[in-house]
Amino acid sequence: MPEKEIRDVFVVGLRNAHAMENQALSIMKPQLKRIDNYPEVAAKLDQHIRETEGQINRLEEILDGLNEDKSTLKDLALSFTGSMAALGHTVAGDEILKNAFANFAFEHYEAAAYKSLLAVSEAGGYGAAMTGLQANLAEELAMAEWINDNLAALTKKFLSLREAGETAKV
Template identity: 30%
Template structure:
């Protein structure tokens, strides 16, 4: 996709995060199965439900803004972050150390999402997509809350030295 205007950039980033969210819905169940800490498993499962809602919000943005069409593309950044999480699952024995590694991998994803949703919110505001901006702000807030929840879980896990 050639990006020449702010609207093109908005569509590109919206399409990219749509792909990212779809990848996250496939990765979170694997991460939950690989974790041992009950709070972490619950956090992954809760975020899976939130992610499904975020995909619905992205669909709603397209519905309420007919001039926007999400393009089929693959979010390569998320693909790499998911691969990193899989490496942790494959190379770290199940237990507290793996759980901490999974939290780190999940927070990398959260930070990518926070950056992307922040950019999308700013672009939607600038382009006058008021309803889209409201929906993006809601998702941005959820992503920040999930990041904090992961930090809280990481701090609660004790690792034997």
């Protein structure tokens, strides 16, 4: 593939990842505001929000290094859809579980995007971008692993709170 085409694929992928991370923030921030009975989830979400903000900065640095801008339109569109997705779970009696399921899936989606970007980066000779992309990938995989490792305990806590008549939703 010609170098220009690889560059175009890489830049579009970086812009998509930037928008994806903004979407992630628009999903996680409302979740964090609604969590009362699950401090361990709140702490992990808060940590991952900070990581996501760092991921956005890394992506912007890579784009800047290529003399490219982020796509404001994609950022806005995906942030809006993320906000709507987060809002959709607020009416569910098992909101905390639905959020965990959605977050688990989204973390894997993000990881796939970074694995693909790393492959394009390697094919195009964009070695300077690889460290930032690998850091983003590692954080997404770590969050997915945390959700995986804690989903059963979260579900049991939800059931326990519900049985006790407490608000189990958030």
